Amino acid sequence: MNASEHYRALHRIAEEGFCEFETKKYILGAIENMGCAIYEVGKTGVLAYFDFGKSTTSAFRAEMDALPITEKTGLPFASENVGCMHACGHDAHMAMLLSLAERLSKGCDVLCNVLLIFQPAEEKRGGAETVVSSPDFLRIAPERIFAIHLRPQLEKGKLFSGIGAIYAGSSEIVATFCGEQAHITENIKNDALENAARFYIGTKYQAKEEGLLIRFGRLCAGTAGNVTPCLAELCGTMRYFSEPEKISETEILLRKAKKYGGEVHIFEYAPPARNSGELFELSGCSRLSEPILCADDFSVYGRVCPHPLYMLLGTGDTPPLHSDEFAFDESILRFGEEKLFYIVRNEKISKVI
Amino acid sequence: MNASEHYRALHRIAEEGFCEFETKKYILGAIENMGCAIYEVGKTGVLAYFDFGKSTTSAFRAEMDALPITEKTGLPFASENVGCMHACGHDAHMAMLLSLAERLSKGCDVLCNVLLIFQPAEEKRGGAETVVSSPDFLRIAPERIFAIHLRPQLEKGKLFSGIGAIYAGSSEIVATFCGEQAHITENIKNDALENAARFYIGTKYQAKEEGLLIRFGRLCAGTAGNVTPCLAELCGTMRYFSEPEKISETEILLRKAKKYGGEVHIFEYAPPARNSGELFELSGCSRLSEPILCADDFSVYGRVCPHPLYMLLGTGDTPPLHSDEFAFDESILRFGEEKLFYIVRNEKISKVI
Incomplete structure (x- = not known):
């Protein structure tokens, strides 16, 4: 299955934070035969660890939760859970990680171990904490952690980031x-x-x-x-x-x-973001013109992981995040997937410790 | 039974507006053998009409409803309906009318017909309207209507009133x-x-x-x-x-x-009150020093009844109305009863038409 198919399937089963039971089931089903170790985090979170025997680990985080919003997109794969909608792109973020998992499972020239984090409840308090306090995450202790978040009004299909506090x-x-x-x-x-x-x-x-x-x-x-x-x-x-x-x-x-x-x-x-300058330079992302006032509990990972990088994938001229009409052109998922794949195969990035 | 006993019994069974079912049952039980005609008004209101064959009628109104307040008086006869309390004296007002009914039923020198109005839902919108739009009330068409309301901070046991708009x-x-x-x-x-x-x-x-x-x-x-x-x-x-x-x-x-x-x-x-100056002068009530900002749907009766008189019975230094600690010295009920009895036997009052 490609990222677009995963995205549509996940969009249908939108669930609120800490209640992502169907979403968890979907993810477990998607990764069960991919040769990664699977750890559960809290009630609904999932870690998928590809241990390639490398000396360092890159982690990638996607959020699992949707919002208490009644969808009005009219999409054929609109949420089947009335009053709950993926209006913040978390379905797309998960889909890109599942797509990366499939590539990793097929064998490719990867230069680091890879930890995929499916995190519950980004929209509530405590989602990232659930992960960073889990024994499995702390044992794997990735040196680097990445996330991609969709962002309306940024150039469609282009990846943006910056150094230091790029979001609030x-x-x-x-x-x-x-x-x-x-x-x-x-x-x-x-x-x-x-x-x-x-x-x-x-x-x-x-x-x-x-x-x-x-x-x-x-x-x-x-x-x-x-x-x-x-x-x-x-x-x-x-x-x-x-x-x-x-x-x-x-x-x-x-x-x-x-x-x-x-x-x-x-x-x-x-807390505010604290993006790694080194990773930003190596990532090949465009530089954001100014920090954004949005917040993401991705910054919580910065407490335990020395090199975080938060990237934004432009959706172009779409409705804003958290709008009941939020939708985007799925063709942009390809650019996110390629960026993730680029990161796991970049030698310099794998040496940032 | 005296007014105090009625008051205590009614206080126990406090009910909110338009839901005064037990209260109605109590009133019907109290007046059933008193020789008056009984008419029901709406679901819970009661009219008790003593037709003495006189040429004019004085009406007396008491409210039946209590408030959504959890009683904290600690009285031995505190409300048994948790979360509902007679904190506005309506139990006392009904008790004085029941006491008057008993006197009337025993035969006494009364100079007018008497209509006792037990009105639902003074605390909500529509209680007085229920009565003034009822065919029985309109047929009886009292020339005069009176009400007594307890009033903290006025001299204990004393009755006050005034001319024109005495309440808002x-x-x-x-x-x-x-x-x-x-x-x-x-x-x-x-x-x-x-x-x-x-x-x-x-x-x-x-x-x-x-x-x-x-x-x-x-x-x-x-x-x-x-x-x-x-x-x-x-x-x-x-x-x-x-x-x-x-x-x-x-x-x-x-x-x-x-x-x-x-x-x-x-x-x-x-609407604002419109007290009859003639009745005030004849009532023997003390004059209020200033109008009060409280409202009462008793003023609605002024639309159909030419001579209304609203009287206040001072409770002295008690907690305010609508307080969860509102209580008063029951000995004051006697002064209210005597005023009502005085009114039905006053020749000049019975000629105010």
Whole structure:
């Protein structure tokens, strides 16, 4: 089967993070006779290890999870799980890895051992952690790790990357404000909704030139129009490119929330990327014109793997990721496959340790 | 049974509006042998009509419904329906009417026919409408209608009232803002949460000296911290003392919402009170020092009944209405009972037509 066939099959069975049971079954079926060692990670993750007896290992990571989105692409292979859709290209990422596995299984001039990582739950917190804390991953301990992610608005079929922080770190912000619950006509001193709204207006912030974004997507306060709420909860996202920046912004958020009688809790999703300059130069990818504010828990692998490289495969003029209409021309998968194949056969890359 | 016993029995079986089935059963049981005609109104309302062959009729209204509140009074007769509590005194109001019914059934020098109204769902929209649109009520067509409502912070055991608009009209405000749903990093033009928050900050308003209140108790927007919401909904309350004021404030709300790309819908709960000056003077109630911003759908009866009088029975220094700790000294019920009995036997009152 080629990458396109795998992609279509996986697209049909879209599943949310940590629930990728059918997807796991599909992957296990696809790789079972390929001569690789297979390890399960958590409930749904899969590692496929091709041990060619080489001295170093390159790992390749694809995410397995889809999104809670009702697909509106009208594709003949649209998701059969209503309300769940591969709208972030993870099906394509898996398909390219399965295609690489097939090539590897047929014997070819590979210069390193290869670990294929099928990772659960990139869209949730904890997917990459599941892998990097697994004994099998830690024993194999790849020197290099690569990922390809589809990217709308980049030139179709072309691979892009960069050095250092090419995509953002991401933290979830939860701000809570407790108030006095009372009949709306009571003169209360502490209105949770008012405090949350004032905090929101004073905090929503985007400084794109500085590569920082603080925005909120959800506010829930109260139960009725005639009762002041006992709680208002505001959920948002911080995107940043450096840890000191994150720390100083967190302090500002805490101070602002305190001013309005609230509390802020910050949950780290993923640190900023830290792309290997050496691998970037050897990869032959084009250089991104600017870092992107998207986040990916691929950066978590950077904690245990010395040389990470995150690459973007342009889909051209398509709907954005996470759109219910996201679709792309499958012919681009070939360029991703070729890049992966190039990497496992490049002598200089296999010596980056 | 005296008013206190009725009060305790009704307090135990607190039920929400339009679901007062046990309460209705209790009332029917209490009045079945009292010689009055009994009419059912809607599913749970009850009319008890004492036709003494007089030329005019005084009606007395008590509400039947409780609130979705988990009682924390610790009373030995606390609500047995978990999550539902008589926290607005409706149990006491019904008890005083049942006590009056007992006196009427024993024969006494009454100068008018008496209609007792046990009305469902004062706390929801539509309770009073259920009664005023019922054929039995319209046929009986009382000339005068009275209600007593408990009121914390007024002198304990004393009855208060006033002329004209002594309590506010109330409308529910629902403001909706549609926005672009997208990943939080997208540069969207129309952020529903931001629009709702700015509308809220610019609209929350209380001008007590003018007897106007516009406040919001609930804001719901979005589903996740990393997706901009497609909808933000803000629910609030308008309290006012005159129709022209309501109309002009509604126009201001509509304009403000439009400025932020939103829409406002106003749902009337009850118009302002319109107390009969003649009845107030004859009632012997003390005069309220100022109108109160609370609303009661008792005002709906003013549409069909020429002489309404709403009276407040002070509970003194008790927790506020709608508090999960609301309780009061039952000895005050006697003062309410005596006032009702005074009204049905007052010659001048029976001639107010």
